[in-house]
Amino acid sequence: MTTRSPMSWNAKGSEVGPCAMGAFNGLAFDAHQTWAFWRAEAVGVTEGPFRCANGTRATMISARTLPPRLWGVERMVALVDGALAQLNTPLTGFRGDSRLGLWLGLPERYGPEASKAQGAERRRLEGHVKQWCARHAGDAPVIGVPRGHASLAFALAEACAEVAAGQLEAAIVGGVDTYHAPEVMDELMEQSRLFDGENVDSLIPGEGAAFLLVTRARTAKSAGLSLMARVESVGMAQESGSLFSDTPCTGTGLAQAMRAATALQSAAGQRLEWLLGDVNNEPHRIEEFQLALPRAMAPGGMAGGRDYRPVAVDDLPIDLLPLRFGDLGAATLPTAAVVASQAFLRGAPTATNCLCVGSSLGPDRGAVLLRAVGASDS
Numbered sequence: 001m002t003t004r005s006p007m008s009w010n011a012k013g014s015e016v017g018p019c020a021m022g023a024f025n026g027l028a029f030d031a032h033q034t035w036a037f038w039r040a041e042a043v044g045v046t047e048g049p050f051r052c053a054n055g056t057r058a059t060m061i062s063a064r065t066l067p068p069r070l071w072g073v074e075r076m077v078a079l080v081d082g083a084l085a086q087l088n089t090p091l092t093g094f095r096g097d098s099r100l101g102l103w104l105g106l107p108e109r110y111g112p113e114a115s116k117a118q119g120a121e122r123r124r125l126e127g128h129v130k131q132w133c134a135r136h137a138g139d140a141p142v143i144g145v146p147r148g149h150a151s152l153a154f155a156l157a158e159a160c161a162e163v164a165a166g167q168l169e170a171a172i173v174g175g176v177d178t179y180h181a182p183e184v185m186d187e188l189m190e191q192s193r194l195f196d197g198e199n200v201d202s203l204i205p206g207e208g209a210a211f212l213l214v215t216r217a218r219t220a221k222s223a224g225l226s227l228m229a230r231v232e233s234v235g236m237a238q239e240s241g242s243l244f245s246d247t248p249c250t251g252t253g254l255a256q257a258m259r260a261a262t263a264l265q266s267a268a269g270q271r272l273e274w275l276l277g278d279v280n281n282e283p284h285r286i287e288e289f290q291l292a293l294p295r296a297m298a299p300g301g302m303a304g305g306r307d308y309r310p311v312a313v314d315d316l317p318i319d320l321l322p323l324r325f326g327d328l329g330a331a332t333l334p335t336a337a338v339v340a341s342q343a344f345l346r347g348a349p350t351a352t353n354c355l356c357v358g359s360s361l362g363p364d365r366g367a368v369l370l371r372a373v374g375a376s377d378s
Contacts, residue, residue: 149278356370
């Protein structure tokens with residue numbers, strides 16, 4: 001399996017996409033419910049068990065079936081179990097000699113600069129997922145991707161490349177995150193990033209896990225399944241002006257990721273029909289998106305008009321997941337992929353393609369272009 005992270009991936013004629021998926025979050029217990037509650041504009045806002053600095057209880061969107069006293073990595077274990085269990089039956093078609101791999105998107109706090117305690121939490125979570133793989137996924141190796149909101153893009157680029165090349169029969173790709181942990185909430189309060197009823201320019205914490213079982217169309221068919229969507233392309237980039245950087249944000253990283261994901265589609269004369277984003281109510285997130293979107297979607301792109309071609313439909317629908325689910329962290333893009341794929345299957349909305357975009361707290365930026373199965377390529 002590859003160890004490098006390419007900065008883009010394109011299907012280039014390969015039919016690769018999810019043939020099964022699982023989701024568990026503050027609104028829903030599976031992929032269908034996740035789409036249904038999103039479509040119904042449901043909001044699961046509740047008072048959490050944590051106190052803000054002004055004495056109010058923190059507003060959160062939590063998985064209500066999980067005990068409030070369950071927090072941190074143990075809560076993520078429960079979220080992962082809820083989402084991965086939905087893949088148990090589809091995976092029966094890949095038993096035996098199938099070559100499988102699992103990519104696990106994680107919070108950035110589990111990255112290279114993790115504390116000793118955070119490193120132990122990551123090992124606990126990955127070890128639990130490995131045990132699940134031993135039971136249900138042919139002992140597939142687990143690759144942790146601690147890149148926060150953009151994790152799925154970096155994971156999916158590697159996974160799709162391996163699947164398209166036939167190095168893997170299928171890949172399980174997703175992510176998990178929660179803010180339901182004392183140390184995480186304390187950090188948000190110290191940074192004045194937590195909604196407390198007074199600080200409105202802030203985020204509402206959410207939590208969730210979502211996973212896609214990705215394979216080729218012919219492999220899915222042999223396993224008694226069919227593709228639910230197609231992964232057309234993936235774009236990744238770096239933003240030098242991330243939140244805690246001394247460099248001003250220009251939106252360049254997000255614009256580059258979005259352009260990379262839509263370049264081939266635009267060159268083929270197709271237009272983007274729907275965008276699912278991860279913008280919450282924090283000013284820096286809103287500003288970055290406002291800076292990136294015009295350059296990413298402008299006909300001339302970032303080349304001063306020299307590559308003129310339409311990128312998106314004139315009235316591009318834009319939906320933001322945090323409005324319904326709260327901030328999902330590393331589960332954001334996987335949940336967006338679930339919503340888009342389910343929408344393709346159910347015809348609501350009627351778009352035939354969707355760009356899912358995510359900006360991590362650090363420099364990583366990612367975009368994943370999904371297309372409905374059977375949608376025209378010309």
